[in-house]
Amino acid sequence: xxxxxxxxxxxxxxxxxxxxxxxxxxxxxxxxxxxxxxxxxxxxxxxxxxxxxxxxxxxxxxxxxxxxxxxxxxxxxxxxxxxxxxxxxxxxxxxxxxxxxxxxxxxxxxxxxxxxxxxxxxxxxxxxxxxxxxxxxxxxxxxxxxxxxxxxxxxxxxxxxxxxxxxxxxxxxxxxxxxxxxxxxxxxxxxxxxxxxxxxxxxxxxxxxxxxxxxxxxxxxxxxxxxxxxxxxxxxxxxxxxxxxxxxxxxxxxxxxxxxxxxxxx
Numbered sequence: 001x002x003x004x005x006x007x008x009x010x011x012x013x014x015x016x017x018x019x020x021x022x023x024x025x026x027x028x029x030x031x032x033x034x035x036x037x038x039x040x041x042x043x044x045x046x047x048x049x050x051x052x053x054x055x056x057x058x059x060x061x062x063x064x065x066x067x068x069x070x071x072x073x074x075x076x077x078x079x080x081x082x083x084x085x086x087x088x089x090x091x092x093x094x095x096x097x098x099x100x101x102x103x104x105x106x107x108x109x110x111x112x113x114x115x116x117x118x119x120x121x122x123x124x125x126x127x128x129x130x131x132x133x134x135x136x137x138x139x140x141x142x143x144x145x146x147x148x149x150x151x152x153x154x155x156x157x158x159x160x161x162x163x164x165x166x167x168x169x170x171x172x173x174x175x176x177x178x179x180x181x182x183x184x185x186x187x188x189x190x191x192x193x194x195x196x197x198x199x200x201x202x203x204x205x206x207x208x209x210x211x212x213x214x215x216x217x218x219x220x221x222x223x224x225x226x227x228x229x230x231x232x233x234x235x236x237x238x239x240x241x242x243x244x245x246x247x248x249x250x251x252x253x254x255x256x257x258x259x260x261x262x263x264x265x266x
Contacts (some may be wrong), residue, residue: 050150050156055257057254057255058084059081059250061080061082061249061250062079064246067242075238075240079098084261090110091110091262092260092262093141094106095137096266116265165180172221174215175253176213182210207225209223
């Protein structure tokens, strides 16, 4: 029999998942960032492409929050989605929520219209179309199974704008990629942090780093950091007292690696 997560753990996972998705959108797919990026000397690179041109790849997306609780004690939480994608419709990923002194892990394999699901190390089960746990996992995880995974018109515009900045060729995730640094000028689109409860964010120390593949200009790594200086509901739910430092990092690796395959669980 599958172990049931407590209501508080499920709510925390949902809050963290929602925060991750929002942060990911704000960190690279937000509408309006094109006008805010400064002009710079273009860096030579091939014609841009996207992740959709890759047959398969591995990915990791982690949002980390660090600060203190209202009582002054330290607080640190993180949420991570790590998985593999194989064209056209094969997905395998694990969603991990790390809380002080505890962690939860959920995994899924999706092949076409079928989905297998499990909590922690429990046995795999074939999920029904209306399985609430499976639906919840799909709603909070950040993976190519969801629309807008480092793609779409907004992301393309952001990427094209980033390429107007000077780039430094580096070796990242075993690939050669151009490293671009975006300062506060490119972060002014942090608005509507919560869809259902808009708030005003007091953001400081913002930085956005992007690594685009030398061959193809698809995202190899995206990292954004900053500090939230005011108490907002979504962070209060996680027992944080401002200021709260956050780091979002997305890594793409093993592009078109023939050894990377997604199979149904045994």
